[in-house]
Amino acid sequence: MTFLVVAGVLLAAAIALPHALKLDRAPAGFTSAIWLSALLLRALASVGVAVAAEVYLPITGLLEPFGAWCAGALSSHTVTDAVFGLPALALAGSLLFSVGGLFVAARRVRGLVRDTAIGAGPGGSIVLSDGALLVAVAGLRRPQVVVSAGALVELDEAELRAGLDHERGHIALRHRYLLVAGELARAVGRFLPGTSAAARELTFALERHADSYALSRRHEPAVLASAICKAARGAFAAPALSLGGGVVTRRARLLLEADPEAKPPRPHPGLVALAPAMAVLVVGAALALPFAAHAGYHEKHRLGTPHTCHASDAA
Secondary structure, X not given: OHHHHHHHHHHHHHHHHHHXXXXXXXXXXXXXXXXXXXXXXXXXXXXXXXXXXXXXXHHHOOOXXXXXXXXXXXXXXXXXXXXXXXXXXXXXXXXXXXXXXXXXXXXXXXXXXXXXXXXXXXXXXXXEOOOOOOEEEEOOOOOEEEEEHHHHHHOOHHHHHHHHHHHHHHHHOOHHHHHHHHHHHHHHOOOOOOHHHHHHHHHHHHHHHHHHHHHHOXXXXXXXXXXHHHHHOOOOOOOOOEOOOOOHHHXXXXXXXXXXXXXXXXXXXXXXXXXXXXXXXXXXXXXXXXXXXXXXXXXXXXXXXXXXXXXXXXX
């Protein structure tokens, strides 16, 4: 039990730590890893709470303050198991709802590209006929950069090149997989305070990472910031990884305040250590959870009583 308490405190500290740090100017790759790990830890913590509710709490007799009872074929143990199984059922429902939402979004994006594509665009992109401004990545298995006719009109040549390289950065850095993993973790951990904020920070970090990729292609920060602001004003229902995604004002401010001639600052050693430490904690928690659940079930069956009522019990 002491081990479980220590593990719980460590897990809670790791979940809360990223929210207490100022990560806006940290390297975006490290920041993405930290926020994704935080979301995965939230998901594992939620599963751990659900397992504890189903396995450990019935042993305490919390719902049987006056002892076990039987009423015909119904026993207090059956009611207890049903009540304490509700958290696990809620997590499963949330995950299934999120998976369904991802499939619906993927079909919607495929339909959008299929119905509005009018030909090849600059830099290997696909041009969509809509007049709203959109530069984005569409697709999971075979991602492609899409650009709307409105973007070709509203963005100048330098802004368009910067925006296209930003989207190529999303593809090259495989952000789509990180985004899906983060969304599934958010679905499981949605009942913990701060999960939505952590998911937003992950999206922001991925957008910053793609911004850095575009800047490494020798685009001016001010040009990229201008393209981002224009894209954010577009009325299009954009896919998740789009030029105007993330917290636009924060991204634009960081780009405009950056010195293009200065070398990127070296990350703090603590930050360098935090990202892999969070990843190791995720793996450790994922490996430990089944063993903790098995031990709990063993203890429950050792201390528990039969879940069925016999005729003698009803009498």
